[in-house]
Amino acid sequence: MTLNKVRYLVFFQYFGTKYSGVMETPADQAVLGVQNYLEMAAQKLRLAGKAKFSISSRTDTGVHALCNSAHVDIEREGGKPPFSETILVNALNHHLKPESISVLKAIRVSDSFHARYNALSRTYIYRIVTGCNHFDLPVFERNLCWAACVSSLNIPAMQEAAQQLLGTHDFSAFQSANSENVFRSPIKTLLRADITPSSGFWPHHTQYRDLQFWDLTFQGRSFLYKQVRRMTRALVAVGQGRLTPREMKDIMEARDPTAFPGNTIAPADGLFLKKVEYDGID
Template sequence: MAMMARYLMYFQYCGTKYSGVMKTPPHQPIPGVQNYLEEAVQKLRPINEVTISISSRTDTGVHALCNSAHLDIQRKEGRPPFSEEILVDALNFHLQLEPISVLKAFRVADNFHARFWALSRTYVYRLVTGCLHRSQLPVFERNLCWPVTKRPLNTDAMKEAAQMLLGTHDFSTFRSLNSETPFKSPVKTLLQADVMPSFSISSQNFHSHLEFWELTFRSRSFLYKQVRRMTGALVAVGQGRLMPRQIADLLEIRDSRAYPQNIIAPPGGLFLKNVEYDEKDLEVEESVIQ
């Protein structure tokens, strides 16, 4: 009987042209990243219908430096499972026309689950000061950061406010409402909330007046649009529109309707940076591989 092999796959994408990472039905005009990944896998001619299980959902316009997923591939009888290297190379060959790339693959246990076994997820949001509109950005940055102000941000105040988000809280104020809202607990533990200077490879010469910043958030999981809402609130602090103590007040209110209007960060500056697993879960016994 042909052997089924499960893989953990890390992949990245520029999300500007996609409806998000998740698969969309055929009648929807803008596909998701998953549509292209599954098409690439099917071109490897597995005997099973492959469905990719993605660890971390990203919305329209959001990017990933490193997302992850698991998938099962069953080859014709007599053919061994793909090696990790061959699988990566073959998928990238079929993805070469898209801004999607498979970074790494690991053979994992048959019960491994990319979503439920993740220990943490890290998101980075990129900001830029010195301009107010994306048309004033270097062309390479126009869908990859948020131009927030011509003047410098009060980053000390932003750092103070970010510390109030750390730890375990009810983040109801910082989530948008969607179909999953009634079923998901709003209590999350934020492990990291940093505000750090960043850089751009295209900010030299004519764009030397621009300053780039990164907001980094790490947690086991996040609520719908939580990162974009936290980012928008911190930027409002940096602009002087909110005081740092008001971040704690928003947490205490625990009501998404209390979130200030028109400050949520747009999707283009958001990147899923990393999905972390226990290294032991990425080890498969030799007897299973053979």
């Protein structure tokens, strides 16, 4: 790199409903990715070259991020000194104003730092609600959770089943059955799988007092394509009594994406990338 080119680790969040996932899409596509807008905002900063964001964690259409990350190399025109971290954040957010995207923080890192490969872990939260169907959700919760069951779920059984997923396993049964996964190892380590009560935007409003929100939290260094949404759907099936915790283990040990028949994936709406962790970076 030149002396004036600096690599930044950028943390950002977005409301994923209106975007074609986080990854860059062709510029003429009707619905663009979050990366497109980050790079368009950066290009308005009068840079010496094109700013290319290297995203740490892929999210699909409709999936949200409380905090995703990327690294980007930035060199200003005319040999001007590098942006301070605060100025870069403010400048990017100024040009992102029309979008449901916000830069949270920027940190100068070494030229060899890679947002994807240096990540220690990724934490996802899947939000589900019981006590209503999708059309009865408060308007501020739509596209932000899955109305999984009009009655209640057997949470203890779901928690027991979630424990079967912890540790290092072949997660082929919970990957998307398409060619995208052919050359990727299905061996992953799940560090955390919790189911905890949560709250919605209107937890005390009498009209919604029968609603119960739950957070399904998953942490691992990396995940297979759509793994979290498929694990969530299987856990909800346990909560509905359609599967037993033992059958959940049998499905995983089958190592077959078709082992859990029927509707095998939870909707994108309820999934949030919560954080990406790095060594020594808060």
